[in-house]
Amino acid sequence: MASQQFEPPSGTRDFLAGDLRQRERVFAAAREVFERYGFEPLQTPAFERLETLTGKYGDEGDKLIFKILRRGEHEATGEADLALRYDLTVPLARVVAAYGSRLPTPYKRYAIGPVWRADRPGRGRFREFTQCDVDVVGSSSPLVEVEVVCAGADALDAMGVREFTVLVNSRRALTGLMQVYGVPADRAGGALITLDKLDKLAPEAVTEELVTGRGLDQGIAEELVRDITADDAVDRMRAALKDNAEGREGLAEVDRLLELAGPHVGTERIRFAPNLVRGLDYYTGAIWEVTAPGMPGSIASGGRYDHLIATLGGPDVPACGFSIGVERIIGALGASEEHRDRIDVAVTVMNEEFATEAIGFVNGLRRAGLRAEIYLGASGKLSKQLKWAADRGARFAVLQGAKEHADGEVTVRDMETGEQERVSVTDLFTHLADRRSM
Amino acid sequence: MASQQFEPPSGTRDFLAGDLRQRERVFAAAREVFERYGFEPLQTPAFERLETLTGKYGDEGDKLIFKILRRGEHEATGEADLALRYDLTVPLARVVAAYGSRLPTPYKRYAIGPVWRADRPGRGRFREFTQCDVDVVGSSSPLVEVEVVCAGADALDAMGVREFTVLVNSRRALTGLMQVYGVPADRAGGALITLDKLDKLAPEAVTEELVTGRGLDQGIAEELVRDITADDAVDRMRAALKDNAEGREGLAEVDRLLELAGPHVGTERIRFAPNLVRGLDYYTGAIWEVTAPGMPGSIASGGRYDHLIATLGGPDVPACGFSIGVERIIGALGASEEHRDRIDVAVTVMNEEFATEAIGFVNGLRRAGLRAEIYLGASGKLSKQLKWAADRGARFAVLQGAKEHADGEVTVRDMETGEQERVSVTDLFTHLADRRSM
Structure with missing residues (x-):
């Protein structure tokens, strides 16, 4: 070898x-x-x-x-x-x-x-x-x-x-x-x-x-x-x-x-x-x-x-x-149970223009005590970014496209069930901190 | 040197x-x-x-x-x-x-x-x-x-x-x-x-x-x-x-x-x-x-x-x-504030006969989450053992002489004020756990 x-x-x-x-x-x-x-x-x-x-x-x-x-x-x-x-x-x-x-x-x-x-x-x-x-x-x-x-x-x-x-x-x-x-x-x-x-x-x-x-x-x-x-x-x-x-x-x-x-x-x-x-x-x-x-x-x-x-x-x-x-x-x-680290929230970056917002989300989530990461890869495709979120064992993914952005909202995806819901940007941190502890 | x-x-x-x-x-x-x-x-x-x-x-x-x-x-x-x-x-x-x-x-x-x-x-x-x-x-x-x-x-x-x-x-x-x-x-x-x-x-x-x-x-x-x-x-x-x-x-x-x-x-x-x-x-x-x-x-x-x-x-x-x-x-x-470790409770051993009880006290206190130590020195004198308790920065000292022993009690001494009170052996752990968090 x-x-x-x-x-x-x-x-x-x-x-x-x-x-x-x-x-x-x-x-x-x-x-x-x-x-x-x-x-x-x-x-x-x-x-x-x-x-x-x-x-x-x-x-x-x-x-x-x-x-x-x-x-x-x-x-x-x-x-x-x-x-x-x-x-x-x-x-x-x-x-x-x-x-x-x-x-x-x-x-x-x-x-x-x-x-x-x-x-x-x-x-x-x-x-x-x-x-x-x-x-x-x-x-x-x-x-x-x-x-x-x-x-x-x-x-x-x-x-x-x-x-x-x-x-x-x-x-x-x-x-x-x-x-x-x-x-x-x-x-x-x-x-x-x-x-x-x-x-x-x-x-x-x-x-x-x-x-x-x-x-x-x-x-x-x-x-x-x-x-x-x-x-x-x-x-x-x-x-x-x-x-x-x-x-x-x-x-x-x-x-x-x-x-x-x-x-x-x-x-x-x-x-x-x-x-x-x-x-x-x-x-x-x-x-x-x-x-x-x-x-x-x-x-x-x-x-x-x-x-x-x-x-x-x-x-x-x-x-x-x-x-x-x-x-x-x-x-x-014996071997440790969790072979890979799990994170609480994966923040996707669907649009380079909204990078400032995405960084605001991920840092706000961290301030709220959550373990959160932002997508650092090169792909703009949602499917690729969701695969990354799944690989990281994220419980939730946060998405913001042009439409959500215009409404001052994000989509929160439950990575286990696939369910998605729209959440106001101002409520995001408490919303996810609450849901994580459920 | x-x-x-x-x-x-x-x-x-x-x-x-x-x-x-x-x-x-x-x-x-x-x-x-x-x-x-x-x-x-x-x-x-x-x-x-x-x-x-x-x-x-x-x-x-x-x-x-x-x-x-x-x-x-x-x-x-x-x-x-x-x-x-x-x-x-x-x-x-x-x-x-x-x-x-x-x-x-x-x-x-x-x-x-x-x-x-x-x-x-x-x-x-x-x-x-x-x-x-x-x-x-x-x-x-x-x-x-x-x-x-x-x-x-x-x-x-x-x-x-x-x-x-x-x-x-x-x-x-x-x-x-x-x-x-x-x-x-x-x-x-x-x-x-x-x-x-x-x-x-x-x-x-x-x-x-x-x-x-x-x-x-x-x-x-x-x-x-x-x-x-x-x-x-x-x-x-x-x-x-x-x-x-x-x-x-x-x-x-x-x-x-x-x-x-x-x-x-x-x-x-x-x-x-x-x-x-x-x-x-x-x-x-x-x-x-x-x-x-x-x-x-x-x-x-x-x-x-x-x-x-x-x-x-x-x-x-x-x-x-x-x-x-x-x-x-x-x-x-700069230097750390606490130069010496402080403990919560110092358990004295006034009488070798009661060592079993003293060990029971100190281990029970530890189980209750307190930081507790038992006297390991050679002196049977109360003053020496209290000096040890003070040196260790203990908040409380626990004493048990023949009289307390006969009554199923211990004396708890507040090391700051010097105040002493008799406490039933069965209440000791919760008593001190409560007082510590005050």
Whole structure:
């Protein structure tokens, strides 16, 4: 295809009106919820200094950073000094470090914006995609988790995701579990990363990786996987952690979150999930993930990450956040209903002499709050202009020929029924504003 | 200052809540106008293929393009393959080429989004800034200019720029003028670029540049500058172009635009300006620029550019557009009034036992459409929690101690007057929703 040169770069998308409007509706729904919760918006630049980003996402992540070449005389060095942001969390850490006490305490912020990753593009995987994050920085209160989970659940609801389940666990409960099952402390982190694969791999494969990859005893690995995937895993975990201090505190975190957020989220939509691990090792307390029928994987996730901001270059402040997979949700919501924009009124121009009047009509209609367009094509034929009005999805067309003009009137055509009526020019705006709202 | 490493990269900005909201209000005002005119939004990726951008902005422009290093094994080459978009017009040309007949005819699109230029940052000059463009692609109708000028003027109005003047001229009138004054055709383009400096340089300096830089005869240059800057320049230009075909057509373009757009824009806000040149040589018909008292330079500009889309790699289709300098306008509108977000209700947590109730209050208030927050700090002291409520700009605070709890009531405190009243828990949401709207 010769037009390939006109496609957007690999992994990026052009959003024409229909898709863009659907995206905006989803983002606006989330924004409206976050605002009601008292979260503040934050917008940071598309790029950061390269050193702000490197080393923050692991070796694999570093390779996916889009780097920007130095400019002017330095361009020839082939070196980069800036890079497109990879997520919204590192910029948050930088802002917390930069603005400190000028931010409210705690700082409740939301951010909805594009990030860039040089991933191999694929089905539902893009190099430019939008993230949607809410975070609370600077408070250790257990109410923070409740706020964040309730806000995220409300946002999902508002976006149109009606059925979903919030699966809750605690990093501390998992740490306790490792202790109880006799996993050495230095292997616990790796073991948890492997256990996180239970939603993708068969239990046997996970067991094997725990033994060969993570150095666990065969017996311990088998018991751990069996208990954590059992139908009564919740009971087994509670029993196992009964005498473990760290584990008990973790379970208390989970129970408090279920108790306090449950009434708002809906007790049937939130539950303890002992096999939820979340591989990311920066979580320090409660963790959660949201699944929804018909949407593969998780559509949102989050947790408490009390030292991450410091690791990312900010101050050592407690924090907790929720990230909603808006691209996945938009993809699952399906194509937008209105593929083409509809307008209220199409004003035809049957006679160049009456262009002044036609412009007066269309601008008057706009002033009256209607979405109106004037014919900008080259044809003087009524049939062509009515076809244009139909293509634009106009509800009404306004026509003025020599006869109407002489009478100070226009013809208003109902584009659905084809019915036409004469209306006085002075009544046109209120007439159509009234009819539109019928 | 040690915190410099936490500043955003040179020439970019972090937008915290207050500034971001002001920007969003300005953008939303423009969007609302464009939608009423039937313009459709378009959003293209932040970056384009490097070859899509290079050679489109002249040598100076090319140097200001932010280039993105190739990735993976190619990174070491120091070569770039992508680049951040430099404006919104080249992406439009690419989209017109890519989507062709799948776009409406004519394609009326608006775009509001960031662009990036590696300019030396300075007062009001940024490396990441937002552009706001409306364009009509695919129609030669003179009504297009009227649409675009009316939409732009309405958008300025809606953004809060009440006083402004639209200065109109025509590239064809200027071409005719060059012919009438005996400027050789091959020097006319350069001469116009120099004449464009009349708003910045003294007439003598412009005359000299016309002679030494553009090769015009001294006499011709003097006469041209004198006539074009005279108080009666309009009359002189009309007289000069009386017998020049190209010039007459140009004047007709200007007159038609003034006649048709004048009644809507306001005849006192739009006028013929013979000394308006606009150095960009891609304009082919009417051109305009908007000035406003108290705002330096122009705050918006545009015109017809019938072959630019082809030059930029798209098909050869007529086009006309208007670009509004939103950054300049936002800068001139001054600081936002509300520096910190205000909330409607602050819910205190005086007793950890009653956290469930407090969460019920705050979430119920949000459901009732109020902006409400719950105290997330560590203090159990009423005075500290009320200070927090005041800092958040809350209109009301909700308190529940043991006594209120026992009675199934809460205390509602008016944060302005300090007045307190007891309200039944069941009435709380409607009570506060009613009081807020008072």
